Amino acid sequence: MGKTFSEKILGKKAGKPVVAGEIVEIEPDVAMSHDNTAAISQSFYEIGVDKVYNPDMHVVILDHATPAANSKFAQNHKDIREFVAKQGIKNFYDVNVGICHQVMHEQGHVWPGAVIVGSDSHTTSYGAYGAFSAGIGRSEMAVIMARGKIWLRVPETIKIHVAGKLPAHITAKDLVLKIAKEIGADGALYKAIEFCGPTIEQMSLSGRFVLANMAAELGAKNGYVAPDEKTLEYIKSVTDKEFEIVMSDDDAEFDQIVNIDVTNLEPMIAKPHTVDNVCPVSEVKGTKIHQVFFGSCTNGRYEDFEDIIDIIDGRKIHPAVRMLVFPASMKVYKQILQQGWVEKLVDFGAVVMNPGCGPCMGNHAGILADGEICVATSNRNFKGRLGNNNAFVYLASPRTAAWCAVKGEIADFREM
Amino acid sequence: MIIKGKVWKYGDDINTDVLFPGKYTYTVTDPKEMAKIALEDLDSEFAKKVQKNDIIIGGTNFGCGSSREQAASCLLYAGVGAVIGKSFARIFFRNCINFGLPALTSPKLVDSVEHGDTIEIDTEKGTITTDKGVFEFPPLPNEVVGIFDAGGLIPYTRKMLGIE
Numbered sequence: 001m002g003k004t005f006s007e008k009i010l011g012k013k014a015g016k017p018v019v020a021g022e023i024v025e026i027e028p029d030v031a032m033s034h035d036n037t038a039a040i041s042q043s044f045y046e047i048g049v050d051k052v053y054n055p056d057m058h059v060v061i062l063d064h065a066t067p068a069a070n071s072k073f074a075q076n077h078k079d080i081r082e083f084v085a086k087q088g089i090k091n092f093y094d095v096n097v098g099i100c101h102q103v104m105h106e107q108g109h110v111w112p113g114a115v116i117v118g119s120d121s122h123t124t125s126y127g128a129y130g131a132f133s134a135g136i137g138r139s140e141m142a143v144i145m146a147r148g149k150i151w152l153r154v155p156e157t158i159k160i161h162v163a164g165k166l167p168a169h170i171t172a173k174d175l176v177l178k179i180a181k182e183i184g185a186d187g188a189l190y191k192a193i194e195f196c197g198p199t200i201e202q203m204s205l206s207g208r209f210v211l212a213n214m215a216a217e218l219g220a221k222n223g224y225v226a227p228d229e230k231t232l233e234y235i236k237s238v239t240d241k242e243f244e245i246v247m248s249d250d251d252a253e254f255d256q257i258v259n260i261d262v263t264n265l266e267p268m269i270a271k272p273h274t275v276d277n278v279c280p281v282s283e284v285k286g287t288k289i290h291q292v293f294f295g296s297c298t299n300g301r302y303e304d305f306e307d308i309i310d311i312i313d314g315r316k317i318h319p320a321v322r323m324l325v326f327p328a329s330m331k332v333y334k335q336i337l338q339q340g341w342v343e344k345l346v347d348f349g350a351v352v353m354n355p356g357c358g359p360c361m362g363n364h365a366g367i368l369a370d371g372e373i374c375v376a377t378s379n380r381n382f383k384g385r386l387g388n389n390n391a392f393v394y395l396a397s398p399r400t401a402a403w404c405a406v407k408g409e410i411a412d413f414r415e416m
Numbered sequence: 417m418i419i420k421g422k423v424w425k426y427g428d429d430i431n432t433d434v435l436f437p438g439k440y441t442y443t444v445t446d447p448k449e450m451a452k453i454a455l456e457d458l459d460s461e462f463a464k465k466v467q468k469n470d471i472i473i474g475g476t477n478f479g480c481g482s483s484r485e486q487a488a489s490c491l492l493y494a495g496v497g498a499v500i501g502k503s504f505a506r507i508f509f510r511n512c513i514n515f516g517l518p519a520l521t522s523p524k525l526v527d528s529v530e531h532g533d534t535i536e537i538d539t540e541k542g543t544i545t546t547d548k549g550v551f552e553f554p555p556l557p558n559e560v561v562g563i564f565d566a567g568g569l570i571p572y573t574r575k576m577l578g579i580e
């Protein structure tokens with residue numbers, strides 16, 4: 001009987017064959033933390049160790065409230081800068097680089113066959129490049145700093161096979177919302193999701209990233225897409241690391257196989273307050289909105305900007321709406337500057353902000369007022385998520401979000 | 417260990433943003449203050465009225481969402497003795513173990529118990545006793561029982577590294 005990707009990669013790390021359900025202790029290749037590194041460093045010192053076990057294993061990226069929203073955040077950032085300097089953690093990215101999950105692959109900290117953990121739930125994202133990557137807690141990261149190891153349960157795997165040609169302008173975001181609707185927010189609890197099939201093979205890396213990123217919203221431990229030529233070409237452009245591709249065997253045993261056909265997929269939207277409360281955009285059209293939040297680790301990349309520029313070019317924002325735009329990284333920011341898109345966004349009436357998480361977890365930079373409704377391209381619409389528990393968040397693709405900004409209400413871009 | 421307390425019962429998909437709002441993750445760090453905002457966006461009465469060893473009961477996917485461990489630790493600081501669900505989100509489950517907060521899976525119990533009931537958990541026997549009967553929950557995997565018994569991951573690691 002063959003093995004799944006997760007069984008193979010964790011077995012390789014553990015130095016023995018393993019099957020789903022087993023618990024292994026392994027040394028990850030990369031360990032990522034962000035603004036929570038200040039709290040992690042405190043737990044690290046609490047353990048009673050002075051020196052980080054392997055400083056080169058760690059990547060620290062400031063993004064969650066950048067620039068600092070108040071003196072508490074500022075102190076937090078200061079503590080982190082001092083900690084990385086003292087511990088010799090060279091892979092440190094300050095407030096001017098971007099969102100952690102975007103920066104990780106742009107700066108070459110992700111490669112096929114890598115085992116990566118991060119003290120952030122959307123660490124699942126790097127599976128888009130054929131890595132095993134899972135979110136962990138802060139104390140666990142502190143312990144990795146102290147002794148380089150963590151326990152992980154080898155997950156069972158759900159295979160999501162996607163076939164059919166995506167209709168014009170329907171994206172990975174619509175697909176993943178559709179999957180959330182089908183299997184629910186706990187559909188992949190404790191499990192790995194392997195996305196495969198002709199539609200995924202055709203899909204851009206940016207689209208695959210959306211799927212792996214939102215695997216976290218399906219309860220998954222990790223998401224995975226088998227690397228192909230596209231993956232290798234990109235990874236070789238960002239790192240000269242040598243790696244070995246790991247893939248599921250043809251006769252691997254999957255826990256469940258879900259088949260999705262996208263031929264007739266419509267623009268999808270997640271209604272407040274859960275990610276699996278999904279319906280076609282057409283069902284909620286006409287709902288008045290107040291804000292559009294464009295950005296986040298899910299949908300703030302170049303390809304997403306292409307989509308919104310296509311909609312907003314030559315148009316004006318609805319007078320009752322604010323649109324806040326956060327590029328996922330400074331690299332993306334530079335690309336859109338070079339394309340002249342920042343000017344187009346400003347002419348449209350959007351506010352273009354600095355790269356970072358923005359209001360995604362309600363820290364700053366675009367909090368909603370009571371009763372306000374926001375269409376966001378991010379990944380979570382929980383009560384209070386954007387900083388106010390009396391506000392309402394809908395999740396959609398960049399193209400849908402942009403069209404809503406034009407119309408001042410939830411609207412279907414196919415009626416443009 | 418015996419944990420006896422009153423039940424606070426909620427539904428499915430209790431997420432980390434309602435357990436401990438994201439906007440506080442970098443600003444509220446004192447355990448006493450953290451206890452005061454536990455469940456703020458779900459039940460504003462909870463933090464005011466919770467008693468030592470009370471038990472929170474949720475449905476499926478308890479603790480979904482963020483990796484923030486304050487979602488577990490704020491409950492502990494508020495005095496919560498255990499959490500019981502039909503299923504748990506994995507990072508929240510890990511965080512509970514890592515803080516020594518019992519996170520027990522017992523779908524039958526969840527269906528039978530009501531808000532305000534008093535129940536008794538016996539962690540050694542793996543049983544939960546209520547008015548309606550005795551329910552079982554599966555034991556922790558052997559590999560992590562040591563973490564739980566040491567009182568959490570940090571004390572466990574100190575022990576492992578021989579630091580006293």
Ligand code: SF4
Nearest residue numbers: 099296297357360361
């Ligand atoms: S953009 Fe949002 S979901 Fe992504 S890492 Fe930042 S806070 Fe988390």
